[in-house]
Amino acid sequence: MKNHHILALAWVILVSGCSLLSRHALDEQYGPADPKRFDAMRAPLPGLAFRRDVQPILERRCVVCHACYDAPCQQKLTSWEGIARGSSKDRVYATRLREAQPTRLFADAQTASQWRNLGFSAVLNERDASANLAASVLYRLLRLKAQHPLPAGSILPPSFDFSLDRAESCPRIEELDAFERENPFWGMPFGLPGLTTAEMSMVTRWLEAGAPFEGMPPLPKQVEEQLDQWERFLNGDSLKQRLVSRYLYEHLFLAHLFFDNDAQRHYFQLVRSRTPPGVAVDLIASRRPYDDPGVDRVYYRFVRERETVVDKTHMPYALGAKRLLRWRELFFKPDYAVDELPGYDPDAASNPFTTFRALPVRARYQFLLDEAEFTIMGFIKGxxxxxxxxxxxxxxxxxxxxxxxxxxxxxxxxxxxxxxxxxxxxxxxxxxxxxxxxxxxxxxxxxxxxxxxxxxxxxxxxxxxxxxxxxxxxxxxxxxxxxxxxxxxxxxxxxxxxxxxxxxxxxxxxxxxxxxxxxxxxxxxxxxxxxxxxxxxxxxxxxxxxxxxxxxxxxxxxxxxxxxxxxxxxxxxxxxxxxxxxxxxxxxxxxxxxxxxxxxxxxxxxxxxxxxxxxxxDRRHELTGMADVDLRRDLGTLAALRGPALSWLPEVVILRIDQPARVPAYFTLLRNTGHSNVTSLLREGRNLLPAENSLTVVSGFIGAYPNAIYRVERSRVPALTQAIAGLAGETDYRALADRFAVRRTHPDFWPISDALQDEHLQREPIRAGLLDYGRLENR
Structure with missing residues (x-):
């Protein structure tokens, strides 16, 4: 045991030494890192625009895994600021004995150097410009995939861990040489095909230029005017208005707010600010929306959404003249008085029945009912x-x-x-x-x-x-x-x-x-x-x-x-x-x-x-409205499947049906697992009833995290049904996947992905965001 500890210590010293040597070598060759290098946006180059040329590539190839709290290594590629922030070895979703420091992009730090102080490491080069590629983690991981494409075979080897709680490597630039030697097939996108030559060339050109960003385009005048109108409404001086606005904020703080007459659909978040309308927002970044703001007067302000819209967090909520009239009718038409404002003591602030006692219950409930899907979605997508x-x-x-x-x-x-x-x-x-x-x-x-x-x-x-x-x-x-x-x-x-x-x-x-x-x-x-x-x-x-x-x-x-x-x-x-x-x-x-x-x-x-x-x-997902009666019948037969065979099917499958002379049709297969009850906290497996498994087939897309993508010719839908009905083990499922699945290793994975993402966004232009591939199976 003693020798074991000595060896372990020696390994730690060796690894640490390698990191120090790598950092020292980089410093000698390119100068020390400047954590403030990306505190401000870098001037764009003529003919090269991040939002037009680079962001679409990152969205379709990288954001599909790197977004929200479950982004590997907290590396969010949903905005330039997220790229500049970099990555962290700390996990958001973790079992911890003490609360962790929040690391919310745009909230808990505002500049790259501030994120360095919170333990984030750069993925862009922060040294001399001559190292824009050599000292960029982002570039080198993309290059690693280009140099080492996915290994041969339809299923990736066990060294590719796609489990929800898998270990994350998160190499810093000084650790990258060793990472590349030990894991040559772990380039990015991880466990998926690499970028095309044209895509890689564009991203390389951008990184070589120092990752410039032209900033967000100005908002249309009409949108600016509506923002001003809504901020005036939310920040009235009466006690009634201040209490109503607090109630609205505590229910809408996760919303992607937009104006119903804005054809471009600019999204905004409602935040608490120390400053009133007309002055730059001074964000109050509390853990919870009802935490003590630490100021005498809170102002409710709109900040522009700067990140890519992803389905797993997208909660759209429309504002407009009808909404404003409705809220006035609910909260200001009834005759009641607000004599004093509640405080922010945790015992009271966490209890809405105490905090908002003065507001009519009927008004509060109707507010929640009017957008009940959004209300429930809070605990689904939060x-x-x-x-x-x-x-x-x-x-x-x-x-x-x-x-x-x-x-x-x-x-x-x-x-x-x-x-x-x-x-x-x-x-x-x-x-x-x-x-x-x-x-x-x-x-x-x-x-x-x-x-x-x-x-x-x-x-x-x-x-x-x-x-x-x-x-x-x-x-x-x-x-x-x-x-x-x-x-x-x-x-x-x-x-x-x-x-x-x-x-x-x-x-x-x-x-x-x-x-x-x-x-x-x-x-x-x-x-x-x-x-x-x-x-x-x-x-x-x-x-x-x-x-x-x-x-x-x-x-x-x-x-x-x-x-x-x-x-x-x-x-x-x-x-x-x-x-x-x-x-x-x-x-x-x-x-x-x-x-x-x-x-x-x-x-x-x-x-x-x-x-x-x-x-x-709402019948948009129902099969009953399909014009193709024969296909509706075949899908109905598929949806009628029951029993243990479904245990081998993924939870969420996107089904693309190719039809001669017609555009592909998209459906979602949703496996419903049978349970005797759902009261067990850690032993769910004991309550499973495979005989009661069922399948729901819907038109379009449901589920932000598809587990599999199937591509089937119209004539082979009955064959797919027969194959699913006959599943009795992993061997059977592998045979099914060989015939119908678009696996991670499929040579046309990205074109097929682009087509289904486009269809999803076109079908649901307000409700949809990019689907996430973090839970795609490897079977």
Whole structure:
């Protein structure tokens, strides 16, 4: 053992020495690095524009893996500033005992030299201009791929690790010589084909010129005028306006805001600033949107989005004359007073039912309902939802409905103030939370809330208000946000408007207290840089959110069938868990007013809900509207597959169908994994029910992280269905992939990728962003 430690120490000294020697050699040849070299944009060269010539290449070849919090080595290539920032050996998604220093681009540091002080290393040359290529990590990793293309074979060897929690190398420039010798096939793009000669030539020319950047183009005058109008609205001096603006900000801080009459769709973020409109923004970079800003007066300002739009974080939200009128109607037309502004004490600020008590509940809820998909998308596309542990709290597919903002909502308003103490959230513990003690306390608070809610709901229902379809919001007959489908893809998730697929195993009925808590638990209150205690408390509390949504939905079923359905949803779960869904803690001993005609009420209820919501259903992803009847039939046969064979299929597959004399058609195959229940935190495998696996086939694209791309001729769709139905192991799947998959190693991978990315952006010009290839399989 002693010798082992000596050898290990010697290796550390050797590696450190090599790094020092490499740095020393670079310094001798090119001079010392100047961390301030890219603190300002470098003047562009005539005929060479970053945004026109270089950025499109980086977006389609590099950003598809290097964006957001899960960018390898925190290397974000979504903007010039992200490239200048460089990379870090520290991981954002990590199990840590103490909170980490936030490293949000454009927020936690503003210049390259500031990022160096936070541990980031340069990927551009920061030495003499003669080293613009030799001392550029970015160039040398691209060159490494050009010199060493992917090894022969359709499947890459095990040395290519694509797992979610894989080790990351993140070589600094002084470590790069050794990295190239030891990993000659690890050039960039990692595990994908390299750039074309023309692409490499353009990027090389740009890097050789010193990575110049011409800056962002000026905003159109019309957009500037609208920004000024909205900032005036958000920064009124009255206490009412200041409280309303705080509420709006805490729900929109992740949004990509745009003006509905802006044909170019410039995106903006809403931020807190120390400075008022008319003065440059002085950003308040707090961990959470409700943290103490440290100033007497906060101003809400718009900053321009400078990064490439990627699907995994893109949350568009339209502003315009109708939106402004709607917000005035909701928050300023009602007669109420705001006598004082709430503070930012964590216990109160983390609890929206305390902070915003003065604002009408009906207004708050309707604000969330108007863009319910966006509200739910916060915990789907926000930083919380990454990894299996974060997502095993939800079923693989379920439908979402909302309690109507009238009738039963009145019963909610009458007791919500009294329940605020029971609706406290774990986020008040901060980013260095403990688990056991706080967890018991929040579990007890939830139990008290469920008991009070059950009592109030029972009294309301007994007063000739038994549960029926009128309890469900219909979007005023025009709003498609009234019905949503959520898909879980094991370690990522998606939410879309509409009721997609066959009737699901479960559904949620969400009212205001639940919708607001989901947002403050997993969006406003979640810190991706928090410790393991904070992360686990958030995950554990989300169990309660799921169970409450399911309880609300069960109330629509006949009284004598609710426990039976609950038991089916929670096969193998503890009785204590079931009681949170429907039982001694959560109960409604009043029968439904819905006239059921069959002995199987759940499918009947789903059918009634489809009909009930028909006027507002978004059908863009449904197969029923396809003009090609034969293809619709064949895809319907594919979607009807069930059982263990689907266990071998990836979670999300983009299916390209090539048709003679027609443009390719694109669909998404979504595997829905069967579970006995979803209450297990770390042992999900024990709850899998392969016999209950199912497949949803939709038109277009769902899922920001495709796991596979299939390319099939129209005539071979039945053959694909037959191959999937016959899967019994990895050998079978490899044979399927040999016939239909566009693997990472495919010689036409990038042209095929470009075509599907273009189709995605053209189909959904507002909703779509670049898809991410970080989870593409290697099978």
């Amino acid at each position: 930083p919380v939802c990454r990894g299996q542990v974060a997502l095993d709290v939800i079923q693989d597919r379920f439908w979402v409905f909302f309690v109507a903002n009238h009738g039963v909502a009145q019963a909610r308003d009458e007791f919500l103030d009294r329940q605020a103490q029971f609706l406290r959230l774990p986020s008040e513990e901060g980013s260095n939370a403990r688990i056991i003690g706080p967890w018991r306390r929040y579990a007890q608070l939830e139990e008290k809330y469920l008991q009070e809610k059950s009592a109030v709901l029972t009294r309301y229902a007994l007063d000739d208000n038994r549960p029926d379809l009128d309890w469900i919001w219909k979007g005023e007959g025009v709003n498609p946000n009234a019905a949503l489908t959520v898909f879980r893809h094991f370690d990522s998730a998606s939410v879309v408007k509409g009721l997609l697929g066959e009737p699901p195993k479960t559904a949620w009925l969400i009212g205001y207290p639940l919708l607001e808590r989901i947002h403050y638990l997993l969006v406003a209150g979640f810190d991706v840089y928090g410790n393991i205690g904070h992360q686990f408390l958030s995950r554990l509390y989300m169990d309660f959110m799921r169970m409450e949504g399911e309880f609300n939905f069960l109330a629509l079923l006949p009284l004598d069938r609710r426990r039976e359905v609950r038991d089916y949803w929670y096969r193998g779960a503890d009785e204590d868990v079931k009681n949170h869904v429907y039982g001694s803690l959560a109960r409604l001993d009043v029968d439904s007013a819905i006239p059921y005609l069959s002995d199987d009420p759940l499918p009947e209820l789903y059918a009634m809900l489809r009909k009930h919501m028909a006027p507002v259903l």
